[in-house]
Amino acid sequence: GAGVSQSPSNKVTEKGKDVELRCDPISGHTALYWYRQSLGQGLEFLIYFQGNSAPDKSGLPSDRFSAERTGGSVSTLTIQRTQQEDSAVYLCASSFPGIGQPQHFGDGTRLSIL
Amino acid sequence: GENVEQHPSTLSVQEGDSAVIKCTYSDSASNYFPWYKQELGKGPQLIIDIRSNVGEKKDQRIAVTLNKTAKHFSLHITETQPEDSAVYFCAASPPGGSQGNLIFGKGTKLSVKP
Numbered sequence: 001g002a003g004v005s006q007s008p009s010n011k012v013t014e015k016g017k018d019v020e021l022r023c024d025p026i027s028g029h030t031a032l033y034w035y036r037q038s039l040g041q042g043l044e045f046l047i048y049f050q051g052n053s054a055p056d057k058s059g060l061p062s063d064r065f066s067a068e069r070t071g072g073s074v075s076t077l078t079i080q081r082t083q084q085e086d087s088a089v090y091l092c093a094s095s096f097p098g099i100g101q102p103q104h105f106g107d108g109t110r111l112s113i114l
Numbered sequence: 115g116e117n118v119e120q121h122p123s124t125l126s127v128q129e130g131d132s133a134v135i136k137c138t139y140s141d142s143a144s145n146y147f148p149w150y151k152q153e154l155g156k157g158p159q160l161i162i163d164i165r166s167n168v169g170e171k172k173d174q175r176i177a178v179t180l181n182k183t184a185k186h187f188s189l190h191i192t193e194t195q196p197e198d199s200a201v202y203f204c205a206a207s208p209p210g211g212s213q214g215n216l217i218f219g220k221g222t223k224l225s226v227k228p
Contacts, residue, residue, distance in 0.1 A: 004157070006157075033215065033216075035218075040221075041220060041221075042120075042203060042218040042219055042220040042221055043158070043203065043205075043216070043218040044218075045215050045216065045217070048215055056215060059215075091157055091158070093157075099145065099146055099207050099209060100145065100146040100163075100165055100207065102148065102160050102163060103148070103160070103216060104160065105150075105157035105158045105159070106157050107155070107156050107157045108157050
């Protein structure tokens, strides 16, 4: 079946521009997570959605980062006024709700800020 | 909050040998521990997971053990093959918070030499 789909797969933009990253979760998965992976590092949690609500935004690194989810499905992560330190791979995962539900990841968006 | 330490950071083995990767966690209330394999340019793929009411779980050449008292868990790969070469991540899921948010180790790069 279809897995988690992320777009674009690669994004190169200039410092100061805004970017929007998209995640299409597995059908039926009400939980959705965004993570950031910097070069050679582990995954850093950003935000969690249950349905359209985001009960945990604790990982967002600054107020330049925001995310939304509509219709309990597609989510977008927006980074405003991008900085070079925002360069990373942004990964999305989805799962059924609750602790211990396996999270399934997309292949990520590789973001490069020039 | 939860902290996950993973070692070694790199591991090189001969084809057919076994590989062991170890992780420790800090929050004794964490109760779900997945392992992910990440190939170059791809998102992490869940390969095995264990819950805190189980001490060991096996799936063909892969096994995971959990020691709740010592707060550590390990991934064991037997009869390694070149296609096992990848970066492996352990993770822990603390209770509360986003109910499923994973805290990841920094990864182990496994190289299997033919």
